[in-house]
Amino acid sequence: TLTMQLVKNLFLSPKRAFSRKVAxxxxxxxxxQIFKKDQILELYLNQVYWGHNTYGVQTAAQTYFAKPASDLTLAESAMMAGLIQSPEALSPLVDLKAATRRQHDVLHRMVELKWITPQEEAAARKQPIKLGKRTSFQSSEMPYVTDAVVEELTKKFGRDAVLKGGMRIQTTIDSRLQRIGEDTARRWIQTLNYEGVYADQMAIVSVDPRTHFIKAMVGGINYKKSQFNRAMNAQRQPGSSFKPFIYYAAFASGKYTPDSTVYDSPVNYPDGNETYSPRNYDGTFAGAITIRKALEISRNVPAVKLGQEVGLNKVIEICRSLGIKSPIDPVISLPLGAVDLTPLEMAGAYATFASNGWYSDPTLIVQVTDSSGNVLLDNTPKPRLVLDSWAAASLNDTLQGVVSRGTATAAQIGRPAAGKTGTTSSERDIWFVGYVPQLATAVWVGNDNYRPLGYGATGGHFVAPIWRDYMQQALQGVPVENFKPASEFDRP
Known part of the structure; x- marks a missing residue:
């Protein structure tokens, strides 16, 4: 019976057993005994799968006919009722002829049951069917997220299994943070243009350091204009926001602390047939300087020197342990961000700094079950320690100084926060990647065609305020938490 199907979908596993049938x-x-028949039918219609990633009769009516369920005609209702048997195969968006044949079966059965007259059946058969737009996810409020979830599912189960449907997906996304992120991106792209930063795109992605669950993902300004998910797939140069990887490597070597002295002085390196001479943003040199100060004011030369000292292949190895999969070459200028990385890679890596070295693979999916409740995929975090905790805590301490008194004072949010600005040569990409112990967020601003953003466009001046705006809203109601000091861990 319909009630037994509802019970099967809601409560029981699909195992065929006598005890199962009794239950x-x-x-x-x-x-x-508890519910009226109309209530049971309502429960069933809102539980059953309707095809095209659609659950709930109201959503299905919008998907197939672009109208609420209460406005469906007899012809449309009969077509929807016919879908339940095999929603993908009988979908009018896929095969209108098959859907119509099934609709006729439903109408004929309704006549047999004396629910409608033969005249009403004939009229319904003649009524033209006007379908909604042909898209599997037209009702999605978070299209970038939906596409990314489908991509992740396809990698796990294959395209055919995903298209067949029937999966129930619990995502990691916090809908409140997602709405805040989308609103922040829309508002700030207009503000940037008004302030003379000629950017047409932005990406925002947040990762929970405790689980590495992706809590928000804004892949661009307008999904209808461009479905390209920049948060996941745009490989852009991170500029100075790459420097923390160098400084972590230095701390992990056991030879340096945040208060160790480095030298911001002229240096030349052979680079093929040429010589590479790193320069600072302002063209000056500061001489002897602590690592803490060098990172706070984002000096380039000490980062390049440290890169040579610790070894760039070691830095690349660290990046791999942080889940960064984009190609990385050990070029001399790597410490200054001479590499293309995605915002998600940056957010995931910084989240690992925030957790003092504990890492899980970032994911959008908590769990996938089939319509009977069988678990098909369980992404319960399985964190593993991939960094030296003393070195990570030392980096967290140093990066807090970037926010409190360095290049990212515009990112101050009234609680302990750490992060790093990033600006590429010719101002084509500007970044701020920052975190508190409970949330790491990367914000990238740029143009899809790599057009320069304009002279003076820096991550500290223009992107740090975007991060601050987003994080202040995202962290409302979240307790203030301090970073663990390095003194709690053994130094390598």
Whole structure:
């Protein structure tokens, strides 16, 4: 019966067993004692899968006919009722002829049951069907997220299994943070243009350092204009926001602390047939300087020197342990961000700094079950320690100084926060990647065609305020938490 199908979908596993049938019958009987038939039907219609990633009769009506369920005609209702048997194969968006044949079966059965007259059946058969737009996810409020979830599912289960449908997906996304992120991106792209930063795109992505669950993902300004997900797939140069990887490597070597002295002085390196001479943003040199100060004011020369000292292949190895999969070459200028990385890679890596070295693979999916409740995928975090905790805590301490008194004072949010600005040569990409112990967020601003953003466009001046705006809203109601000091861990 329909009630028993509802019981199966809601409560029971699909195992065929006598005990299962007994439980099914008992629960069905109890439901029929508690609920009226109309209520049971409503529960069923909102539980059953309707095809095209759609659950709930209201959403299905919008998907297939672009109208609420209460406005469906007899012809449309009969077509929807016919879908339940095999929603993908009988979808009018896929095969209108098959859907119409099934609709006729439903109408004929309604006549047999004397629910409608033969005249009403004939009229419904003649009524033209006007379908909604042909898209599987037209009702999605978070299209970048939906596409990314489908991509992740396809990698796990294959395209055919995903298209077949029937999966129930619990995502990691916090809908409140997602709305805040989308609103922040829309508002700030207009503000940037008004302030003379000629950017047409932005990406925002947040990762929970405790689980590495992706909590928000804004892949661009307008999904309808461009479905390219920049948060996941745009490989852009991170500029100075790459420097923390160098300084972490220095701390992990055991030879340096945040207060160690480095030298911001002229240096030349052979680079093929040429010589590479790193320069600072302002063209000056500061001489002897602590690592803490060098990172706070984002000096380039000490970072390049440290890169040579610790070894760039070691830095690349660290990046791989942080889940960064983009190609990285050990070029001399790597410490200054001479590499293309995605915002998600940056957010995931910084989240690992925030957790003092504990890493899980970032994901959008918590769990996938089939329509009977069988677990197909369980992404319960399985964190592993991939960094030296003393070195990570030392980096966290140093990066807090970037926010409190360095290049990112515009990112101050009234609680302990750490992060790093990034600006590429010719101002084509500007970044701020920052975090508190409970949330790491990367914000990237740029143009898809790599057009320069304009003279003076820096991550500290223009992107740090975007991060601050987003994080202040995202962290409302979240307790203030301090970073663990390096003194709690053994130094390598």
């Amino acid at each position: 099914e019958a008992v629960l069905a009987l109890r439901i029929e």
